[in-house]
Amino acid sequence: MRKNKIFNIHIILFTLVACCAALQAHGAQSRELLARVDSFYSCVDMRETRLRTFRGSREALIPFMRRLDNVIERKQGTVNIWHVGGSHVQAGIFSHRMRRNFALHLNGGVASRTILFPYKLVNTNGPTDYSVSGTGHWSRSRNIERSPSYEMGLTGITAVTSSPGASITFSMSGNGDIDWTTRYIRVLGKGSAGVRPYVVVDSVEIEDFEGNNEQGYFFEVPQGCNTFTIKFHGLGGGNRFEFRGAIALNGMPGVSYWASGINGAATASWLRCSKLEQDLSVAKPDMVIFGIGINDAHTSHFNRDRFKENYQQLIDKIKRVNPDCQFIFVTNNDNLFRSTVNPNTRGVEKVFIELALDNNGSVWDLYRVMGGYGGSKRWVRNSLMQSDHVHFTKAGYKLIGDLLYNAIIEQYLKWKE
Helix, strand or coil, rough: CCHHHHHHHHHHHHHHHHHHHHHHHHHHHHHHCCCCCCCCCCCCCHHHCCCCHHHHHHHHHHHHHHHHHHHHHHHHCEEEEEEEEEEHCCCCCCHHHHHHHHHHCCCCEECCEECCHHHHHCCCCCCCEEEEEEEEECCEECCCCCCCCCCCCCCCEEEEEECCCEEEEEEEEEHHHHHCCEEEHHHHHHHHCEEEEEEEEEEECCCCCCCCCEEEEEEEEEEEEEEEEEEEEEEEECCCCEEEEEEEEECCEEEEEEEEEEECCHHHHCCCCCCHHHHHHHHHCCCEECCHHHHHCCCCCHHHHHHHHHHHHHHHHHHHHCCCEEEEECCCCCCECCCCCHHHHHHCCCCCCCCHHHHHCCCHHCCCEEEECCCCHHHHHHEEEEECCECHHHHHHHHHHHHHHHHHHHHHHHHHH
16 A cells, blocks of 8 residues: 555656646747747836737637647748738838747748848838849839839839849848848749840859749749849840849748838728739738738728728738638727827727638737827837837837737747647
């Protein structure tokens, strides 16, 4: 009897030790996956930073979580996340913070840079995590134009040239902490008869691997590169090329973070992109993070029904590309309109909840993270938002990038449990 008691005690102790070890391992993994966030900002409501899910979205998220788990646990497969919005995304700080977090915490510091565009060549701002140079004269069309001159797609902007010898050079440094080595390049766009792009890497010309098709021009760089130049055959004499962007991929498992933003873009802007579905068929997003809405609501004549209808049309376009795509709706940040707190922000928040319920999506409530009504004033005082009470500072964009990333990972860890 005494031996049995001792044996049972040993079994219990062994089980407790094993459980503690498992919990410690799980806790260690959780800390490794999460971004470090400074929580001393009194203007941030940390209780609201979690992803807001509903019964339908929790069930719909399971396939996405399985794909993410396959990347994290087995280093297999890919997960594509597309972040779309206005100036918050075009600036690139917010979206690149997300991309960097996924690369460092989940991909082991190796990642595809995904979509690139030569904003500098068409006289507008762009992300600073890669550099752009080029030759030739370039004009542009953006999706904020009511009657754009050229077709647009994934980037919401098109650069056009007919200059002989025109070129675009992209260079990705990564600042040494992330390896952005590119092995596959896809050029999105179309040219006049006889006009087609080619790629130059270290003075070596690389011709299109697959030939002209609906998904762009595909180039393979077996040795990999961090800098490449796109040039064109057949320009001049009125012939032109309409460039919608370049996609840089490494061909390895992991999370790939795509981002598209145009200053001033509203829901109607993205509906003007006639090549959006065609370009999205290349990206094949498993999750879309919506950051569109502040430009729709920055008016005294906000129409919630039109806003919701436009959003649903955009969602339907994405579902035609991937019926299983998951959606996260990032609510509008608190902001000022004509020197007073914008009252439309609350209305937009309600529409996002309705859209999430209708489409089994989730909500990340930036409005409440900021403290709700009037929160922008407190964020300005804490140097997290610019004096226009609309755009964030660099520190502010990085903070919300960390918080949103953690919200997704915490949802994954909750699913794991």
